[in-house]
Amino acid sequence: MQTVKPKKGLGQHFLRDLKIAQAIADTVDARAGIPVLEIGPGMGVLTQYLIPKDRVLKVVELDSESVVYLKDHYPTLDIIEGDFLKLDLRNLFEGKEFVLTGNYPYNISSQIFFKMLDNMDIIPCCTGMVQREVAQRICSGPGNKSYGILSVLIQAWYDTEYLFTVNENVFDPPPKVKSAVIRLTKNSREDLGCNPVLFKKIVKATFGWRRKMLRNSLKQVVEKDVPLPECQYLDKRPEQLSVEDFINLTNLIEKAKRK
Numbered sequence: 001m002q003t004v005k006p007k008k009g010l011g012q013h014f015l016r017d018l019k020i021a022q023a024i025a026d027t028v029d030a031r032a033g034i035p036v037l038e039i040g041p042g043m044g045v046l047t048q049y050l051i052p053k054d055r056v057l058k059v060v061e062l063d064s065e066s067v068v069y070l071k072d073h074y075p076t077l078d079i080i081e082g083d084f085l086k087l088d089l090r091n092l093f094e095g096k097e098f099v100l101t102g103n104y105p106y107n108i109s110s111q112i113f114f115k116m117l118d119n120m121d122i123i124p125c126c127t128g129m130v131q132r133e134v135a136q137r138i139c140s141g142p143g144n145k146s147y148g149i150l151s152v153l154i155q156a157w158y159d160t161e162y163l164f165t166v167n168e169n170v171f172d173p174p175p176k177v178k179s180a181v182i183r184l185t186k187n188s189r190e191d192l193g194c195n196p197v198l199f200k201k202i203v204k205a206t207f208g209w210r211r212k213m214l215r216n217s218l219k220q221v222v223e224k225d226v227p228l229p230e231c232q233y234l235d236k237r238p239e240q241l242s243v244e245d246f247i248n249l250t251n252l253i254e255k256a257k258r259k
Helices: 018-030 047-053 064-073 106-118 132-139 149-155 196-208 214-220 243-258
Strands: 036-039 057-061 078-081 099-102 125-131 158-166 179-186
Touching: 018 047, 018 099, 018 125, 018 158, 018 179, 036 047, 047 057, 057 064, 064 078, 106 125, 106 132, 106 149, 125 132, 132 149, 132 158, 132 179, 149 158, 149 196, 149 243, 196 214, 196 243
Parallel strands: 036 057, 036 099, 057 078, 099 125
Antiparallel strands: 125 179, 158 179
């Protein structure tokens, strides 16, 4: 039987457990009716359970060997051969909303979520499997060691769910870490309530120096001649601030910069 050899350089770990594949495929049902885009289908272990859902389905695959396999085994499947990170997502479904899913390559999973955020108006739901540490980072709240840049930027716009953990022994080859399945569902927020560019800059700067108090790390964001606004956040570390706290802090700094 023809198979595809996993390629380390592409971060490929092929899932072998069909029950888990079915469970991952079923996570897209949280947003029924709209199209689905699967990233990195490989040999189609997840794809085979997405096809019967009777909704528009496209897959994007970078590995040419996997593309040949998919064309042979799923001749009617709409396959995009290329790099997801380079795709113009607004051209995929004529600008319409879609669900993003997949067994995401570990080496680009964070980049996938940043691209999701750049296109959040057309991605109301994102599901799939990632390295467990990444899943914990995305779903953690303030005060948790895993809470960081991805947590704040994603939770500003999405409700996050850690669905279940997946052990190493169900993959070929087995990864050195555990995996987890998550679901992100767009929340009701339509406007961040602050300058989004400055918000992102503050989040990245403060977590870049996460052991420092914000009074020190914010000096990277605020010009030397602009005094920091005296507020309750300055003597805290970034992991102590909620999304709303970061929004309030952004507005305070924006106001100080205008003076």
